[in-house]
Structure formats: C-alpha cells, structure tokens
Amino acid sequence: MSQPPGQQPPQGAFGAPYDPATGSPYGPQQQQPGYGYPPQGYGPPQPGPYNQEPGPYTQPGPHQMPTQQQYAAPTPPPSGRFRGRTGKIVGAVLAVALLAGGGIWFATSDGGGNDKPHAGPTHSAKPTAAPSPTKGGATGEPAVSPEEEARTINAGAEPGEAKVAWIQKGGVDLPRNGEDQFGPWFAGDVVVRALFNTVSGYSVSDGTRRWNLRLPAKMCAAPSQPTADGRIVLGIRHDTADDAECDTLQMVDLRTGEAGWRTSYVRKGVWDGLSDLVMSINGDTVTVGRTGRTEGFRVSDGKRLFGERPGPCQPFGLASGPVAIAAVSCHTADDQYKDQQVQRIDPATGKALWTYKLKKKWEVGQIYSVSPLVISLKQLEDPDKWAILVLNADGTYRSQLSGGPGDYQVECERDMMSLGRNLDNCVGVAADANTFYMSTNHGELGATQANKVVAFDLSTGKFRWSADAPDGQAVTPLRTEGGKLLLYVHAAKGKGGGIATLPSTGGTPQFVQRHPASGADLERGVYEPRIVYTGGRTVLTPSRLSGIEGDDEVDARSVVVYGG
Numbered sequence: 001m002s003q004p005p006g007q008q009p010p011q012g013a014f015g016a017p018y019d020p021a022t023g024s025p026y027g028p029q030q031q032q033p034g035y036g037y038p039p040q041g042y043g044p045p046q047p048g049p050y051n052q053e054p055g056p057y058t059q060p061g062p063h064q065m066p067t068q069q070q071y072a073a074p075t076p077p078p079s080g081r082f083r084g085r086t087g088k089i090v091g092a093v094l095a096v097a098l099l100a101g102g103g104i105w106f107a108t109s110d111g112g113g114n115d116k117p118h119a120g121p122t123h124s125a126k127p128t129a130a131p132s133p134t135k136g137g138a139t140g141e142p143a144v145s146p147e148e149e150a151r152t153i154n155a156g157a158e159p160g161e162a163k164v165a166w167i168q169k170g171g172v173d174l175p176r177n178g179e180d181q182f183g184p185w186f187a188g189d190v191v192v193r194a195l196f197n198t199v200s201g202y203s204v205s206d207g208t209r210r211w212n213l214r215l216p217a218k219m220c221a222a223p224s225q226p227t228a229d230g231r232i233v234l235g236i237r238h239d240t241a242d243d244a245e246c247d248t249l250q251m252v253d254l255r256t257g258e259a260g261w262r263t264s265y266v267r268k269g270v271w272d273g274l275s276d277l278v279m280s281i282n283g284d285t286v287t288v289g290r291t292g293r294t295e296g297f298r299v300s301d302g303k304r305l306f307g308e309r310p311g312p313c314q315p316f317g318l319a320s321g322p323v324a325i326a327a328v329s330c331h332t333a334d335d336q337y338k339d340q341q342v343q344r345i346d347p348a349t350g351k352a353l354w355t356y357k358l359k360k361k362w363e364v365g366q367i368y369s370v371s372p373l374v375i376s377l378k379q380l381e382d383p384d385k386w387a388i389l390v391l392n393a394d395g396t397y398r399s400q401l402s403g404g405p406g407d408y409q410v411e412c413e414r415d416m417m418s419l420g421r422n423l424d425n426c427v428g429v430a431a432d433a434n435t436f437y438m439s440t441n442h443g444e445l446g447a448t449q450a451n452k453v454v455a456f457d458l459s460t461g462k463f464r465w466s467a468d469a470p471d472g473q474a475v476t477p478l479r480t481e482g483g484k485l486l487l488y489v490h491a492a493k494g495k496g497g498g499i500a501t502l503p504s505t506g507g508t509p510q511f512v513q514r515h516p517a518s519g520a521d522l523e524r525g526v527y528e529p530r531i532v533y534t535g536g537r538t539v540l541t542p543s544r545l546s547g548i549e550g551d552d553e554v555d556a557r558s559v560v561v562y563g564g
Contacts, residue, residue: 025356025395146557149522156518161496164519165537166207168559170545172198178546178553182222184532184539187230187254193541193559194219194234201257204537205564211257220246221277223286224425225320227299230254233286235277238264246277249288249297261302265295276421278317282324285347289317291329296350306350313341315350319367319424327364327423328355338380340364342373344395354395362387366412367423369431372398372458390436390458401436401456403463408454409441411528413543427531430477430485434458435504437485440466442474448490449474453502453509465506471495475509478531488531488538491515491523499533513538515562526560537564 150164157163172195182194190201190210199213221235233251237244247267251260265288267273275290285305287296293308294315308314315326324347330339340363342356358364358377365376365386372390379385390398412426430437435455442451450472455464469475474490484501487509491497496515502508515523515538527542540560547553 025354025397153516153519153522157516160514161516162498162513162538162563163516164522165205165561165564166202166559167522167557167561168193168200168202168207170195170553170556170558171200172196172554173551174545174547174553178544179218180544181542181558182219182234184530184541184559185226185232185254186532186534187226190230190255191539191559191561192232192254194222195545195558197236199234199252199257201254202559204535204539204561207559207561213252213257213259215250215259216240217244217248221279221288221421223279223281223320224422225281226254227281227284231260231299233279233281233297233299235279235288245273249286249302251299251302263297263302263304265304275316278422280318280320280324280422280424282318282320282347283322285324287315287318287324287347289315289326291316292331294318294326294350296347305348309350313339315343315345317421317423318345319370320422321370321424323370325367325370325373326352327367329363338363342375342391342395356391356395356397364423366426368426368429369436370424372431372433372436374429374431374436374458390461399458399461401461401463404454404456405440405452405466407441408438409451410438427529428476430479431458432480432483432504435464435480437477437480439469439475439477442469442476442490448492451475453477453485453487455504455506467502467506467509470500470509470511473497475500476531478533480504486533488533491520493524494520496520497523499538513563522557522560526557535564538562 146167146169150167154163174196179196183192185192186204187201189204191204192199192201194200197215197218199215201210201212202208203210215234215236217237217240219234219236223232226232231251231253233249235246236248236250238247245267248262248264250262252258253260267290269292272290272292275292278287278289278294280287280289281299284299285296286299287294292314294317295307296305297303298305312332313328313330315328318324318326324345326343326345328341328343330341332338339360340358342358342364343352344354345352361380362377363380365378368374368376368388371393373393375389375391377387377389388401390400392398410426410428413422428439434457436458437453437455439453440451441449443449450469451474452466452468453475454466456462457464469487470489473492473495475487476490478486478488478499480486483504485504487500487502489498489500489509489511494517496517496519498511498514500509500511502510513533513536523540526540527544529540529542532539538561541558542556545553545556545558547556
C-alpha cells in the first residue's frame with residue numbers, strides 16, 4: 001500500500017499555561033455514572049476559588065520541538081472546527097517540557113490537507129438515489145481473498161505466535177488521492193468497515209463477507225462508535241457532484257447490512273458551510289456538530305430531536321458514549337467563536353445539565369475520556385500550546401496532568417492523514433477511574449523505536465510511573481480492562497507485534513498475543529491503524545487507503561486480523 005509523502009513542520013513554542021481558576025461550572029448539576037475514553041495537555045493544582053482548582057502558573061521556559069511529518073494547511077478562522085483547518089500529521093509527535101511552575105505543555109504544529117475552505121451550496125431536499133445492498137457469496141468464500149498471503153505467513157509462524165486469521169483488501173476503486181476508511185465497528189460476530197461509497201460486513205472469525213452495501217454518494221463523516229444494538233448513522237454527500245455538500249445522514253444496521261432511514265439537514269451561512277463535521281452516538285441519539293450548531297436525530301427512526309439553540313453559545317461536537325459531553329463555542333462581538341465551554345447535555349433534548357466555562361482564548365482540542373472526563377485544550381492565539389484538563393463527573397475541576405519523562409505521542413484524527421474530525425477518536429491514550437495512560441514518542445511511518453508507557457494520577461494530576469516497552473519495540477496504549485492496561489506492541493523489522501498487558505501499578509508488560517515475525521512486513525504496512533483487541537483477536541484497519549497507479553488501492557490491505 002502506498003503512503004503519501006511527508007514534509008517537516010515548523011518549530012513550535014510553549015506559551016502561558018492554562019489557568020483553570022477562571023473556569024466555572026454552572027447550570028443544573030445532574031449526574032449519572034460515566035463512560036471510559038482517553039487524554040492530552042496539563043498543569044499542577046494549587047488552591048483556587050473552585051473545588052481545589054489551581055491558581056496561575058509561572059511562565060514556561062524555552063524548549064525544542066522534535067521534527068514531525070505533515071501536510072501544509074491553509075490558515076483557518078479561529079476556534080470551532082473548519083474544513084482544512086486541522087493538521088494531518090503523520091505519526092504526530094507531541095513535544096513536552098516540564099515547567100518550573102509544574103505543568104506539562106505540548107507543542108505540535110498544525111498541518112493540513114487538500115480540502116480548501118469554501119461555503120458550499122445549501123440543500124434541503126433528499127438525494128434521489130437509494131442504497132443498494134448485495135449479499136456476500138453463498139459459497140462462504142471471502143469476496144476479496146488474500147488467502148495465500150495469510151497461508152505463507154502462517155507457515156513461517158513460530159510456536160506460541162498467533163496466526164493471521166484473515167486479511168481483506170480494499171476492493172474499491174478510489175479517487176486519485178484516496179479516501180478515509182471508517183470503522184471498524186462490531187455487531188455480534190460481524191466486523192464492519194466503510195470506504196468511499198461502500199460499507200461491508202465480515203465474519204469476525206474467518207473474514208467471510210456477510211453483506212455489502214453500496215451508498216448513493218461517498219461518505220464524509222461517521223461516529224466512532226455504533227449504538228449498543230449495532231446501528232450506525234453515516235454522513236454522506238448530497239449527491240455525486242464534486243462540490244456536493246455533506247448534508248445527508250444514512251442509518252445502517254451493522255448486523256444485516258440493511259439501509260434504514262435517510263434524511264438531509266440544511267447547512268446555512270458561512271460558518272456552517274466552512275465547518276468540519278463532528279459526529280457522535282449517545283444512546284439512541286446521533287449528533288452532527290459543526291461551528292454554529294449541533295443537530296440531534298433519533299437513531300431508531302431518524303426524527304430530529306434538537307437543533308440550533310437560542311443565544312450565542314452552540315455545541316460544535318460531542319464525544320460518543322452513554323454520557324453526552326459536548327464542546328461549546330460562544331459567538332463573540334468580533335464575529336468569531338472564541339469563548340468555549342464544556343457541557344454535559346441530555347442527548348434526548350440537547351439541553352445542558354452542567355457547564356464548565358474555559359478560560360478566554362482556550363478551546364477544546366479533543367475529549368480523550370468521558371468517564372473519567374479528560375479533555376485536551378489548546379490556546380486559540382497559539383495552537384501549538386496545549387493543556388490537559390481533568391473534570392469531575394459533575395463538571396467541577398479535578399486536576400491537570402504534570403511531570404513525567406516528556407516527548408509524548410498521541411495520534412488523533414486531526415493528526416492523521418484522515419480527514420475525520422471527531423472529538424473522541426484518538427489512538428494512544430487510555431484511562432480508568434484513577435489513572436491516565438499515554439506513551440512517549442515511538443516514531444512514525446513504520447520506523448518505530450522503543451518507547452515507554454507513562455501513567456498519571458487523575459486526582460492529583462501528578463506523574464506516577466513509566467514502564468519500558470517489551471523487547472525493545474514500541475507500544476501504544478489501547479484501553480483498560482480488569483484493572484490492567486491493554487497495549488498494542490508495534491511490529492518492528494523482523495519482529496511481529498502483538499497485545500500486552502500492564503498492571504495499574506506499572507512493571508513489565510506481558511504479552512497475551514504475539515504476532516508472527518514472518519508477517520512483520522504485513523503488519524508494519526498497515527498505515528495509521530485503528531487497533532481493536534476483542535475476543536482474543538487483534539483487528540487492524542488503516543485509517544486511509546490510497547494508491548499511486550492503476551488499482552493499487554483496490555489491492556491495499558484494509559483489514560488484518562490475528563488470533564481467534
């Protein structure tokens with residue numbers, strides 16, 4: 001599979017720390033048990049006016065920024081989320097400095113892609129074409145079969161190494177510059193990926209194609225998670241025109257591949273037209289967020305539940321999960337969306353249950369975890385300056401992260417070649433009730449290097465411990481389970497990757513699944529992978545597929561599964 005070329009970004013610089021003493025929770029304080037996700041930016045607690053919030057920090061000193069690979073982007077309007085405004089950084093490396101005042105500050109550079117900001121046409125009518133589902137082969141054979149590749153790798157596997165269960169290739173003729181691949185999503189024994197205008201479901205155990213759904217237009221956005229009963233709502237273009245607006249929603253049953261309801265929404269005004277889409281699923285609600293408004297629709301029947309609020313403050317995106325956490329921008333007198341808030345909302349009505357107001361000139365970058373609630377912030381006037389904020393379930397301040405070895409690496413959609421802009425889809429962070437995990441820099445584009453896992457206390461924000469990756473390879477935190485941290489161990493030259501665990505107290509990672517060294521090239525070739533470990537299987541899917549000539553993208557690896 002071909003990889004897009006990279007180029008070196010400009011050097012960044014640290015700036016004045018985020019002072020959460022100016023943040024404030026207000027509004028109805030109704031809480032329920034939360035949900036788990038992951039984090040990114042920081043500062044040490046000192047007594048302040050709100051529930052042990054810290055006071056001002058000292059001015060940070062100079063630092064050096066490691067090199068990164070990225071694509072250049074046009075300069076966007078401040079705040080909110082706009083087309084082309086976020087960096088598509090390959091293997092984003094976040095530089096870190098431990099400040100005299102006790103805070104960690106991340107510096108990274110905005111890159112960009114090929115999308116140019118524009119105000120697209122306004123549509124309100126539904127597209128005329130309908131999705132056309134087709135069932136997989138009755139013979140039980142995979143529709144796209146790289147079986148010989150898997151057999152060759154497995155023949156060279158050593159005792160104790162998990163075998164390649166199955167591989168799928170792209171199988172879709174893509175435009176010249178390639179397309180994002182959405183998913184993987186799971187529904188029972190089916191794993192689903194979506195590419196360009198095609199959604200495909202496969203047997204988790206052997207890769208047999210269960211169903212294939214052709215959409216009437218290309219996909220442009222999707223939530224990171226489906227509903228608990230296996231439904232997803234995809235964002236698709238209005239039609240097949242090159243300048244078609246992303247203004248249509250299509251519900252798909254992931255278990256059967258059947259297309260459900262389809263509806264369009266109106267994108268009006270310059271801010272709406274310029275905005276990237278942020279999608280989420282919270283219970284039976286799917287939200288479509290962009291600068292200036294978020295609209296909610298019922299997943300079960302497509303009914304519109306809420307839209308633009310009265311007043312200047314509008315959510316521009318939510319994180320998926322049973323707790324609906326929203327990032328909110330407030331329209332200011334200079335016609336920008338500069339003042340931002342974090343809210344918990346009722347997904348059935350869109351009403352705020354509580355609100356935490358950020359300090360002026362700071363904005364929400366990513367929501368790494370909704371329970372515990374961990375949020376990446378960045379400074380509007382200098383997007384290279386970051387902080388990580390931890391809130392309690394009721395929206396009050398809990399801590400900011402500080403300390404540790406530095407030179408951290410987190411890869412979110414905004415940092416990847418992917419054009420997605422969801423708030424909750426970062427790779428390389430994990431959290432449980434008391435601890436947040438991330439890793440140090442492990443390199444990029446397959447040139448991985450040994451790194452460390454780093455843990456922080458969420459109650460105090462302080463660094464707890466670090467642990468070396470096993471066998472001199474690189475690791476990426478995935479999630480927590482049963483009191484342990486699950487890690488993906490990256491393949492290296494002549495070494496297979498795998499899955500390892502680490503106790504919450506640190507120590508030495510232990511492999512629970514080791515992938516064959518004979519397939520190291522296959523594993524290293526999965527570009528910017530989404531990584532899922534479930535049911536004893538590791539599922540790798542690249543975030544984007546492309547080719548240089550001919551049908552390269554058709555033959556590119558789109559799903560690789562180990563174990564089972």
